[in-house]
Amino acid sequence: MRCPTCGSARLQVVDTREAADATRRRRACQECGRRFTTYERRDAYTCPHCGRDEARIESWEVTPQRALRRHRRCAECGRGYQTLERLARMDIRVLKADGRSEAFNWGKLYRSIMIAGTKRPISSEWAEATAIQIENQLLSRDAFDVDSKQIASLVMERLVTLDEVAYVRYASSYFGEGGIPEMLETINESRVRRERTEIERTTLPLVPTDPEDS
Template structure:
């Protein structure tokens, strides 16, 4: 690592600690030439995750859009915001762990529904009604019957 003071390329690590809740490593370094100390941070490089829309367009994954959809689904439910944020984190982590650089909106929607089904059934039905574009009450009924059938089988 290049010294920010004298530009020497040789430095040694004198201390390493976890930072940012384990998402990065803070390193204290000492320059071998001038002896001055400086701090660096090491983080995992995130490759962009691209979303393939229904019309074939590609856009960068937007975590805020995911979170807004989850919050909307959980509206007027007694669910703490930190649990909803944790669910968004879990979904994003699972999407990134696929190691795919591109993912379809269909895959994202299905994963969100799978996670919501175990998280909160009302939020699940709300999300499903928008995601699957329920046109009438019979579509709600079919989804509810499927949810009840799965619940009985557990």
């Protein structure tokens, strides 16, 4: 694991707290002095094959989304599995439509993407990477209060070019309160956005001709 600010691996755990389903560790970078929090789901360290929690770490890697993926070998049944450890900032607040606010929940975002992608070509790896990308995008903002519809829009920007059905499902769950007319509008919007994205992807920029070549 490395410091998200300077990239140093010289880290020290300064505080550990156990929650109902996770362990939160406060870490300090000995290089730049910054502190950050990791959120480790406890069930992620349980062997999915036999349920034991004793395992050895065979290797680890940092994903492009700056999460730490560990390859573990269960000490009981000998089978391998992977765990994912990511950074968590508990000060991101999601503002709901009814005026309430709640702490940002990465797992909730991941599950909502998977529900929209049920029986569609949406893999768990894609949903996981998308949720981490959006979380990192929120962490890079100056303000940590974010409207729930802004998060939905970030998901839709990624779904629109991947699968129309999943896009419509996700969009209708956040913006589809107007019945069939609203649903038809969402479908039309999906097609327009897909066409626009494809045009931008396939259209090459015009290169001005050098006068000397004329």
